[in-house]
Amino acid sequence: MPRVPVRPLVRSTTSRTEAFSDxxxxxxxxxxxxxxxTPAHPPGGLGRALGHLWxxxxxxxxxxxxxxxxxxxxxxxxxxxxTMDRGLHAAxxxxxxxxxxxxxxxxxxxxxLGEDLTGKDARVAVALYAGISAAMCLSWTSLxxxxxxxxxxxxxxxxxxxxxxxxxxxxxxMVLYVAAGVLGALVTPLIALAVFVLxxxxxxxxxxxVVAEEEEAA
Amino acid sequence: MPRVPVRPLVRSTTSRTEAFSDxxxxxxxxxxxxxxxTPAHPPGGLGRALGHLWxxxxxxxxxxxxxxxxxxxxxxxxxxxxTMDRGLHAAxxxxxxxxxxxxxxxxxxxxxLGEDLTGKDARVAVALYAGISAAMCLSWTSLxxxxxxxxxxxxxxxxxxxxxxxxxxxxxxMVLYVAAGVLGALVTPLIALAVFVLxxxxxxxxxxxVVAEEEEAA
Amino acid sequence: MPRVPVRPLVRSTTSRTEAFSDxxxxxxxxxxxxxxxTPAHPPGGLGRALGHLWxxxxxxxxxxxxxxxxxxxxxxxxxxxxTMDRGLHAAxxxxxxxxxxxxxxxxxxxxxLGEDLTGKDARVAVALYAGISAAMCLSWTSLxxxxxxxxxxxxxxxxxxxxxxxxxxxxxxMVLYVAAGVLGALVTPLIALAVFVLxxxxxxxxxxxVVAEEEEAA
Amino acid sequence: MPRVPVRPLVRSTTSRTEAFSDxxxxxxxxxxxxxxxTPAHPPGGLGRALGHLWxxxxxxxxxxxxxxxxxxxxxxxxxxxxTMDRGLHAAxxxxxxxxxxxxxxxxxxxxxLGEDLTGKDARVAVALYAGISAAMCLSWTSLxxxxxxxxxxxxxxxxxxxxxxxxxxxxxxMVLYVAAGVLGALVTPLIALAVFVLxxxxxxxxxxxVVAEEEEAA
Numbered sequence: 001m002p003r004v005p006v007r008p009l010v011r012s013t014t015s016r017t018e019a020f021s022d023x024x025x026x027x028x029x030x031x032x033x034x035x036x037x038t039p040a041h042p043p044g045g046l047g048r049a050l051g052h053l054w055x056x057x058x059x060x061x062x063x064x065x066x067x068x069x070x071x072x073x074x075x076x077x078x079x080x081x082x083t084m085d086r087g088l089h090a091a092x093x094x095x096x097x098x099x100x101x102x103x104x105x106x107x108x109x110x111x112x113l114g115e116d117l118t119g120k121d122a123r124v125a126v127a128l129y130a131g132i133s134a135a136m137c138l139s140w141t142s143l144x145x146x147x148x149x150x151x152x153x154x155x156x157x158x159x160x161x162x163x164x165x166x167x168x169x170x171x172x173x174m175v176l177y178v179a180a181g182v183l184g185a186l187v188t189p190l191i192a193l194a195v196f197v198l199x200x201x202x203x204x205x206x207x208x209x210v211v212a213e214e215e216e217a218a
Numbered sequence: 219m220p221r222v223p224v225r226p227l228v229r230s231t232t233s234r235t236e237a238f239s240d241x242x243x244x245x246x247x248x249x250x251x252x253x254x255x256t257p258a259h260p261p262g263g264l265g266r267a268l269g270h271l272w273x274x275x276x277x278x279x280x281x282x283x284x285x286x287x288x289x290x291x292x293x294x295x296x297x298x299x300x301t302m303d304r305g306l307h308a309a310x311x312x313x314x315x316x317x318x319x320x321x322x323x324x325x326x327x328x329x330x331l332g333e334d335l336t337g338k339d340a341r342v343a344v345a346l347y348a349g350i351s352a353a354m355c356l357s358w359t360s361l362x363x364x365x366x367x368x369x370x371x372x373x374x375x376x377x378x379x380x381x382x383x384x385x386x387x388x389x390x391x392m393v394l395y396v397a398a399g400v401l402g403a404l405v406t407p408l409i410a411l412a413v414f415v416l417x418x419x420x421x422x423x424x425x426x427x428v429v430a431e432e433e434e435a436a
Numbered sequence: 437m438p439r440v441p442v443r444p445l446v447r448s449t450t451s452r453t454e455a456f457s458d459x460x461x462x463x464x465x466x467x468x469x470x471x472x473x474t475p476a477h478p479p480g481g482l483g484r485a486l487g488h489l490w491x492x493x494x495x496x497x498x499x500x501x502x503x504x505x506x507x508x509x510x511x512x513x514x515x516x517x518x519t520m521d522r523g524l525h526a527a528x529x530x531x532x533x534x535x536x537x538x539x540x541x542x543x544x545x546x547x548x549l550g551e552d553l554t555g556k557d558a559r560v561a562v563a564l565y566a567g568i569s570a571a572m573c574l575s576w577t578s579l580x581x582x583x584x585x586x587x588x589x590x591x592x593x594x595x596x597x598x599x600x601x602x603x604x605x606x607x608x609x610m611v612l613y614v615a616a617g618v619l620g621a622l623v624t625p626l627i628a629l630a631v632f633v634l635x636x637x638x639x640x641x642x643x644x645x646v647v648a649e650e651e652e653a654a
Numbered sequence: 655m656p657r658v659p660v661r662p663l664v665r666s667t668t669s670r671t672e673a674f675s676d677x678x679x680x681x682x683x684x685x686x687x688x689x690x691x692t693p694a695h696p697p698g699g700l701g702r703a704l705g706h707l708w709x710x711x712x713x714x715x716x717x718x719x720x721x722x723x724x725x726x727x728x729x730x731x732x733x734x735x736x737t738m739d740r741g742l743h744a745a746x747x748x749x750x751x752x753x754x755x756x757x758x759x760x761x762x763x764x765x766x767l768g769e770d771l772t773g774k775d776a777r778v779a780v781a782l783y784a785g786i787s788a789a790m791c792l793s794w795t796s797l798x799x800x801x802x803x804x805x806x807x808x809x810x811x812x813x814x815x816x817x818x819x820x821x822x823x824x825x826x827x828m829v830l831y832v833a834a835g836v837l838g839a840l841v842t843p844l845i846a847l848a849v850f851v852l853x854x855x856x857x858x859x860x861x862x863x864v865v866a867e868e869e870e871a872a
Contacts (some may be wrong), residue, residue: 020243029460034467086422086423101254108268119261245684318718338698466754479773
């Protein structure tokens, strides 16, 4: 079979995967602004119309933060990945596909909340957002499980506890998003919204130990 | 004539081509989500309206996967490319142009399927998707044929069998997309849809040997 | 705790942050063109309709320049950053979030000016633009303040005067944008527009000494 | 004054400018596809409606090729640039601003041609396209003139004849685009269209000697 060797030093085996992923994350986060369109309004009514867009502002901030935190976690685990195989590419594509899709439920939730904060449509909308977020957590699980089975893809210095903790963290996220979707659909969308805002904050804060390591290792 | 030498170590002759291409792939794959717009619906009818969007979800997953696989193949062949010439730039531009265009037939197919799964418009739509996909395969053929004629552009370790296999693989893809378009237009769009979903999966799975080499070489 | 070491030479601890940020800046600046849509017009009336779009052209040039200058300042400070911690990531995300959002007030201002140059809606619109720009300056302040408190994140050669000057510069920007918003809303939008065009120019010109250093150090 | 030194090896002084520029080029070229929207059509009329979109297809191919050639020229000159100063950043921003703007006249021309191939609106549209293309050539002129005045920004191996040739090439482009706009507005838009398609092809073909050097130097 053909050999396609990697050139030493200049090109690492994960650099293009990181570049492609960074591009997808950057676009996924930036196109969220496309939902912030100038609202229709009578002359002199722009201020009031802009005020009514508050669910869109909330959605922008929440989903931007969410994707930023996903990027940060991606950055951290890829610092420990030495080389890519087919399964890791598949898990990464799954992760990027669910991340890119977030702009859709964000817009759906914003519009539904703007019409009726606790109505039937808002319940459906938060269930959609929760479902796609849960799928994204599942993609993280598949990535960590694959790394756990193929430790040869990792730098020697990455301890298996780190990978196991990633599996747990992503499982917990999936369970919480599913719960948020069910409670948001059956009880009130406000529960789901609280989870959508708080969970990324939790993942950001709980990533600190790894960041501290990054700082220390430099 | 002026000399524009490449700085050693820091800048390889393909790095900016890869960066530009990664950017195009990342955007091409992410803007697919722009087709997933909140559907018009009566109050309380969001759930039903979201259900009717299933062809758009299918299109998103299928085209996202397709472009991800194209990126993976691009990544693999560029690992073996040592330097760029004018013809290789032209083939790469052709490849990026057809990849970027995919968002258009994806939207056309989604809308046509949503209106009538096997109607005249759906037949036209799958023929359009097949045509652009066949053009993309043709761009791969031109890239591999050019490399076959200019082996000096490749790393010494890349065997000519690898390039010949690339020519064959892209020819087969082109023939299958043309066949899918013809059968989809004349018999039923469902045949074409099956090809659109299965062919990228085949190209992903059949790229495994090269990925294995990547892993081994690292 | 798990160790995720950084590979020497090939991967610096800020390179992916810069790549992600460059992606966001590049998209934020490019999607501004999406506001330049073909105007509705009667047959033969395209020229006149294009002329009426002048506030959109002005908005495109002003916001493009603004984001380009932000990128330049980001580039300069990151040349002196050695490693990232959690707080620096948070400040950077805040900066990217406010930069990405600029496309929204740009479109709002363009449309409002096109309808009535000094009307109530134009006043509201410039106040929105000023508010988001002031938030962006605040993100710069938070970044510089964090660096001032954590000099270990910086290269040894970066003097503390540089960081203190960054704090001052961003405070001044915030105050001027707030003043522009208040005066634009209460007196006339034209004052605010002048600030929106002149302030990025000032930040571009006043960044020269650092650029000169870059040149010298190379 | 503060010193912000460049780290050796890992980070060159032009690498982030190239990354940002690559991002802008990649997005500018990819968002052209957003003009290819599913046309309104009666049931069964999709095929005919798609056929009427031919000016949009032509615009996509022409502007994609144009921006790809601009990227190639940008890639080539930046291979010879050693370091950036304020003037070079300004010229590069001007170049990126005009390149990003191309999606706008492309859409305007496509729509106008679709309505009346040689009518008054088509004349206005091609004049707009020519004007923005001429402004882009002017940005190239400013970039080359600046490099001619500041040879210290270039690698020692770049001969001054190369920079002088860049000034001439961009002047010729500007003159030809202005002529195309004037003739397209006064005589027939078809003349302008021919220039829009042929000029990028010329710049692509005439860049060959530099590409050959790149190959040789590697």
